[in-house]
Amino acid sequence: MATDSTLLNSEMELQQQEDLYQQLLSQTIGNMQTANPDTKVIRPQPGICVKTTSEPSKEKVFVNICQSNLLPAPPELSREKLLDLLQSEDPSGYRVPMSLGEPHTEVDNNSQGCTAYDVVINQDFFQKCQKEPLFQQFVIMVSLEGLENKYNIELSREWKVLKNRKFLGSVSEQNIRTKSKPVIQELQPPETSPSEARRPEFTLFVEPPSGVPEHLIAEIKLPGVVSSRSLVLDIGEDRLVLTARPSLYYLDIFHPFLVDQDLSVAQYNSSTQILTITLPVVSS
Incomplete structure (x- = not known):
């Protein structure tokens, strides 16, 4: 998790902000047009096939949960911790590294068209889930x-694991990150206790709205925050943590993209009391 106090600069003039954003945009587009040495092509092994439906259309959807030893394993998770996560309204405190493939059209046993998605997780963790139904339910x-976050869809939570099928369709190759930075990173405890602070209103959107995402932009409303000097912002590869001192706001969210922490930029407008964070997308 990287912390950079220079990300927050309320004294920056509007023209300087615009120039910086345009520079960031041009640099990111140029980087994405070249080959990415931090990715690797893998061919996952079949695992289990989960049948569900899309909402509200009720169209059939199959999720192929595959396995590969090239995906990092998540942190050790006890059964007691897992029970707490399953009972929590927000289980995002524990992250499972996974690769989410593009949707592909297939034909089910009734010769009807359907949509399938491929999800790849660590092989050892997958085997652990096979031995423990509770872990499989969590995965x-x-x-x-x-899948819902990445593709802006809604899937039914009434699912069925197919007994005699490990995969629907054919196993496709996927690109995964091989960069040395860990997918899961430990955050330092914030100075503001989440129980004492309010969760601010925020909006996440991608640019461009369609096609390959280039930037993830977060707009966070912070009524009552006079200066950026009271803000502490932590940006991870797929996590954003904001603390407004003293015990005013606390926001801890995961997003469905991997972003460039070093090129991320944040500006706080003290007039509108809105913090805008621009995060270049390097993978999704």
């Missing part, structure tokens, strides 16, 4: 949430 849940 299916986070897989559905990941």
Whole structure:
């Protein structure tokens, strides 16, 4: 998790902000047009096939949860911690590294068209989930949430694991990140306790709105925050943590993209009391 106090500069003039954003935009576009040495092509092994439906259309959807030893394993998770996560309204405190493939059209056993998605997780963790139904339930849940966030869809939580089928369609290759930075990173405890602070209103959107995402932009409303000097912003590869002191606001969110922490920029407008964070997308 990288912390850079220079990300927050309320004294920056509007023209300087615009120039910086245009420079960031041009640099990111140029980088994305070249080959990415931090990715690797893998061919995952079949695992389990989960049948569900899309909402509200009720069209059939199949999720192929695959396995590969090239995906990092998540942190150790006890059964007690897992029970707490499953009972929590927000289980995002525990992240399962996974690769989410593009949707592909397939034909089910009734010769009807359907949509399938491929999700790849660490092989050892997958085997652990096979031995413990509770862990399998958790992986299916986070897989559905990941697909919903990435593709802006809604999937039913009434699913069925197919007994005699490990995969629907054919196993496709996927690109995964091989960069040395860990997918899961530990955050330092914030100075503001989440229980004492309010969760601010925020909006996330991607640019461009369609096609390959280039930037993830977060707009966070912070009524009552007079200066950026009271803000502490932590940006991770797929996580954003904001603290407004003293005990005013606290926001801890995960997003469905991997972003460039070093090129991320944040500006706080003290007039509108809105913090805008621009995060270049390097992978999704």
